[in-house]
Amino acid sequence: MDPLRRAQIILLCDFCKTAHLQSHCERCDINLCLTCVGEYLSDTSIRHKVVPYKYRKSLHYSKCPDHADEHCKHYCERCDIPVCSTCVSSSKHEGHDISDILGKFSAKTESLQKDLEELETRMYPLYEEMAFDFQTEKTELETNYGKLTTTADQHGEILHREITAIVNQRKSDIQEMKNKHLSTLNKNTEEITQKFTELKQIISDLKSILKSNNVSLTSTYKSRNSEFRTLPLKVRVTVPSLSAQKLNKDHLNEMFGSLSPLSINTEHGNTMKSAEAVSSPPVNPLLDDRCLTPTIDTGFNYIYSVSCLSEDQVWTCGDNETMKLLNLQSKLLTSIQTKSGNEPEDIAVTRDGDLVYTDPINRTVNLVKNKQIQTVITLQGWRPGIICSTTSDDLLVTMISDDKKQSKVVRYSGSTEKQSIQFDDHDRPLYSYGYFINNDKYICENRNMDICVADFGASSVVVVNQSGKLRFRYIGHPSNTEQSFDPVGITTDSQSHILTGDIVNNRIHILDQDGQFLRYIHNLKLPLGLCVDIRDNLFVAERDTAKVKIIQYI
Incomplete structure (x- = not known):
């Protein structure tokens, strides 16, 4: 069966109307026989695109929104829209410049092809290279910022060690002073305890004498009250205070070290907004007048x-x-x-x-x-x-x-x-x-x-x-x-x-x-x-x- 037949219908060349078609112009949407292709391509004013018929790409015309049974095969230049044959003959487009939509399609296709070629051959490699460079730079950035963080940790450890040493020294001084106070208080306590013990014994002896009614013991009793009228010395201790200067955060920051200013520049030398300006809200001043x-x-x-x-x-x-x-x-x-x-x-x-x-x-x-x-x-x-x-x-x-x-x-x-x-x-x-x-x-x-x-x-x-x-x-x-x-x-x-x-x-x-x-x-x-x-x-x-x-x- 003839491969160009469809349900016993023979497809013929659109030019000579007699020979079997062999080719198709995608630009003009025209079917051609082998004989007519040469004559058709002799018109160099149009950039034709002729392909074997079986490899053709079918054109899809849009349906007319006003006339559902017709396709838009024309183009109104003034209204800048596709139109059908009925629209062209209507009063709505009277006096308007009407062109063949295939011409528009062909010109636009050429423009798209040029865009695609420029994107693929020129722009894509450049962007690909930039993306690779950015990825490399990000890796280096992670490494360098990691080193910076490690340096900050090391500075912090040094300060922590110094502060810990100072704190331990103060605690040692406090313990030494506490021991001296406790020693003094213990000695004073022993003296008072001894006197207190003697006092309790004297009171007990006096009670025994009074209870015995012994004339000899009573007559020979010698009073010691005068010894106890003067109370022993009582030691009072005062716990020392620990005075500290008010923490100067600026001075502490200076001791820790400061970061150099953040700098992000484009290759043209234009400085971009800093990362802080993007990720954090700006520090805005309070208004004097609300x-x-x-x-x-x-x-x-x-x-x-x-x-x-x-x-x-x-x-x-x-x-x-x-x-x-x-x-x-x-x-x-x-x-x-x-x-x-x-x-x-x-x-x-x-x-x-x-x-x-x-x-x-x-x-x-x-x-x-x-x-x-x-x-x-x-x-x-x-x-x-x-x-x-x-x-x-x-x-x-x-x-x-x-x-x-x-x-x-x-x-x-x-x-x-x-x-x-x-x-x-x-x-x-x-x-x-x-x-x-x-x-x-x-x-x-x-x-x-x-x-x-x-x-x-x-x-x-x-x-x-x-x-x-x-x-x-x-x-x-x-x-x-x-x-x-x-x-x-x-x-x-x-x-x-x-x-x-x-x-x-x-x-x-x-x-x-x-x-x-x-x-x-x-x-x-x-x-x-x-x-x-x-x-x-x-x-x-x-x-x-x-x-x-x-x-x-x-």
Whole structure:
């Protein structure tokens, strides 16, 4: 059977219409016989692409969107779209320049071929070489930074050895002084014990004489009271103090050694942004004058807490059982009522954007997900207070015992207790207790994983590290001895600043991560709840105005 026949249909040359076709021009989509190919290719004004018919690539014309039965084999130059024959004859394209779409197809194909050739022969080898160079440079970078880290460890070991030697010498001096004090006290104790023993014997002898009624013994008795009227010398010792100069971190850094400046340059000499600028937030200064944006009216009589869901949406809670999601224009987006009908003590937004709240009356912590409320923690003997969500998606909850004689901070992963923070290294309570309200301890986690608690009952901010070890207490600005310090809501920002509301004095204290005072934000009305968004805009819940003020302070 003729390989060019299909269902007994003989395919003929599109030119002569008589001979069997042998070839196909992919550029013009024309079938040719062996005789006509030469004449067809004699037209050098067009770059034909003739292939054997069986190796041809079929052209696929798009269907006309306006005329479903026709293919778009023409091109409207003005509209810059493929069109069908019916479209060409319609008034819609009247007066437009219409060309054969195969011409467009051919020109575009040539352009694509040129692009492909340039990409494959010129650009790909260059990029391949650069990728190899980068990989080699990364390997060298890892090695060199490893050496740098080893050097830092070695410097640290040297300093550690020196510090250990100094500490051991001080401890040896302390032990020697202690031994001398103990020797002196022991000698003094022996003298007093001897006198005391004699005194007891004399008293016993006198009692025996009096009891015997012996005239001879009584008449010959000699009093020794005068010896004992003068008490023995009592040695008093004073434990020495260990005074230390304030640690100069700059001097310590100089002793350790410094890194040369980070430098990343392109081959053209243009300096790129440093790695720190990409991976870490920029260190921006605090503003001398805060910038206040319009406030959010929450609709509560009193507002207690605010927590950012996004840059333009915040969750709030106040003096009823409803928690409200509001935008910056005070529009109510969503409202959730507590499961028990009690007022929520506090709210927080988790890393996944879900809402959590505490209910101290029924001793629960609850999660709101897709408007469904699930109780995740139920306490016995303790009442939850303020809550925050950490970067590791744990929950930190302040709580007070039912008898109000103990208080602590507990870390939960889901409903599992992971950590309890209650005492310092000397088994002394870290936080106050016995106060007249439950939510007098406000909590947040700093970027360095410190746990910061504004302890209203103790008039201090208590900061412990991730393991619960006390780092410092902040009790107000050192120069301010006239006014009280009454910390409530607390939050931290991208630069590890600690911000706490001083509710009685209507201001906010800004501290660095080590508890050093930086400045105040003034002119607020009972700032109770605080939070910051991802741009470090500060949201302040003013209790009695029931409004949320938005402050730009960086």
